[in-house]
Each structure stands twice: as C-alpha cells, then as structure tokens.
Amino acid sequence: MKFVDYAKLHLKSGDGGAGAVSFRREKYIPRGGPDGGDGGRGGHIIFRADAELGTLLDLKYKSSYIAERGENGMKKKMHGRDGRDLTIRVPVGTVLTDAATGERIADLDSDGKTAVAAKGGRGGQGNSHFATSVRQAPRYAQPGLPGEEREVTAELKLLADVGLIGLPNAGKSTLISVISSARPKIADYPFTTLEPVLGVVKYGDFRSFVVADIPGLIEGAHRGVGLGFRFLRHVERTKLLLHLVDVSVGAAGEPVGNLTKINRELALYSPGLEKKPQAVAATKTDSADPGRLSTLREHCEKKGLDFFALSAVTRAGLDDLLVYLAGKVGKQDR
Numbered sequence: 018m019k020f021v022d023y024a025k026l027h028l029k030s031g032d033g034g035a036g037a038v039s040f041r042r043e044k045y046i047p048r049g050g051p052d053g054g055d056g057g058r059g060g061h062i063i064f065r066a067d068a069e070l071g072t073l074l075d076l077k078y079k080s081s082y083i084a085e086r087g088e089n090g091m092k093k094k095m096h097g098r099d100g101r102d103l104t105i106r107v108p109v110g111t112v113l114t115d116a117a118t119g120e121r122i123a124d125l126d127s128d129g130k131t132a133v134a135a136k137g138g139r140g141g142q143g144n145s146h147f148a149t150s151v152r153q154a155p156r157y158a159q160p161g162l163p164g165e166e167r168e169v170t171a172e173l174k175l176l177a178d179v180g181l182i183g184l185p186n187a188g189k190s191t192l193i194s195v196i197s198s199a200r201p202k203i204a205d206y207p208f209t210t211l212e213p214v215l216g217v218v219k220y221g222d223f224r225s226f227v228v229a230d231i232p233g234l235i236e237g238a239h240r241g242v243g244l245g246f247r248f249l250r251h252v253e254r255t256k257l258l259l260h261l262v263d264v265s266v267g268a269a270g271e272p273v274g275n276l277t278k279i280n281r282e283l284a285l286y287s288p289g290l291e292k293k294p295q296a297v298a299a300t301k302t303d304s305a306d307p308g309r310l311s312t313l314r315e316h317c318e319k320k321g322l323d324f325f326a327l328s329a330v331t332r333a334g335l336d337d338l339l340v341y342l343a344g345k346v347g348k349q350d351r
Contacts (some may be wrong), residue, residue, distance in 0.1 A: 059137030087100045
C-alpha cells in the first residue's frame, strides 16, 4: 500500500432545514393558530481516529466531503429530521488544521478519538414560535442556517517510541530489519527508503516498543532538498531519537559533521526539536575506520550524549543498545 501522510480536503457540512409556515386546520376548531415545525440540523463532518488505518491514502482519492442537509419543518409542529453526520476515518496520529488560518482543529492521537471539523447548520424555527397576543397568525418562519464550509489539511505524524535518523545509507533500514520484523527495501545507494517504516521491537522481559525509520534527511531537508521536509513531521512524535552515523571506511563526510548537519535540520524545521532526548549509534563497526569511530565517541562524551558502537550485520553491540532503548521508552514486565 502506498504511504500517504498529507491530504488537503474541502468540507461542507449540511445546511439546516427551514422552519415551516403552517396553520392548524381541524374540523370544529376555528382559528387553530400556527403549527409550523422546526427544521432539522444539518449533518456534522466528524473525523475519527482508527488504529486499523496506517495511511491517508483514501483521502488522497476523495478530497471533497459534503454532509446531508436537515429536513424542513412540517405542519402539526413536526420537527424535520436532522441531517446524517458524515464520519471520516483517519489513522491515529492525524493532525487537522484549517488551511486558511493555520489554526489547529484537532490532534487525533488516540484510537477512537473524534473531532467535529465542520458543524452542521442550525435548523430554522417554524412559525409556531412567533405567535404573540398581538400577532396571532405569523406568516413567516426562519430559514435554516448554512453549514460550515472550509478547507482542511490532514497531516499524519507517526506515533513511535524511537525514531531512527541519520543521513542516507547510515544503516537505519538494516538496523530496523534486524531488531524487528519490519522488512524495508535495503540497497547500497542513497534514498533506498522512500517512506517511513515502523517496526515493533520485543526484547527480553521488557514490553515491546515501536521504532520508526525516518527517511530523507540530508542537509537542506527543511527547504525541500532530497526527499524534502515531508518526513521531518514524523520525528516530532517520538520519545527518543537514535542518530545513526556511518563510521565505516570510505563513508561520505566527517562523522561529527554528519551528526551536526542532521541536528541543524531538526532545529530549522521546528526550533527545539534538536533538543529532544537523543542517543548516538556508530554503525557498520565491522568495517570501521578507527579514527572516525574514536572521533565520534569523544564528541558524544564531551556533549553528554549516550553512545553505542554497533554492527547490524554481526549483531555486535545490539544487546546493549536494545536494553538501553527498552529502558528509556518501555517498562519492564513483572
């Protein structure tokens, strides 16, 4: 299934039904008076988070939603039926924003959570409400109010405990394939991973936790360079960032510089994001350049960053890393 994490929608809630103008007509009851009923409320447009969904793909193919209008009022003070609410299912972690104002409408961060994105119009009152001692036969009623019409953006931000970040080919996909059942595409060229990959990790007596492989982070990502900033949004939800740095012989760039570049992109995308709890893992140590490894280790010690040296291929250092991650983002089973 294609991964879609952004959609722009046009919403139109239902208009309210008009109130009725009617007069009571019964045998032996002269001048029965007004009996026009009220119009029904227009249908709301409601978003509901559903844990069974993992993408906004459905919203990509259908971008306009119109809810049912309310029925008009009827004689004998009968109320028109309310319009049916229109419920749109979205993945857990979806953020709804008004496209015109930028105002956040809702953050659907738990399964079953709902939010009304467009309220239906109120139904008009029938003429039975407007009778007075002076005007006993009013010949007017209220029209129904129009429903809300607005443009809304739906943005999916993955809910993961640990986010794997780093330059392309740092070993993120290989690591997540080794520690979980996720099977991302892996190759020896940049941008193998074109969409986020989630993997569930279960280690020892610790409860399972979710790891996300965040692709597309290179220098200039916040401006749209490479795969752009479209995946940076998924970093915001994570509890801990694990920064992977390639220290193998022949790896591009200088390890400390590579680490700094990605943190700069995080800060430029969302100030303060680079301060999220973070650990550093030197990858591909089975073919490491000793100088690159020691330089990165010394930098992390100086900055107070938790540091790990590992090889996903030989599994060296993986146990220490998993104990650390499970201890940070999960609780131990009793």
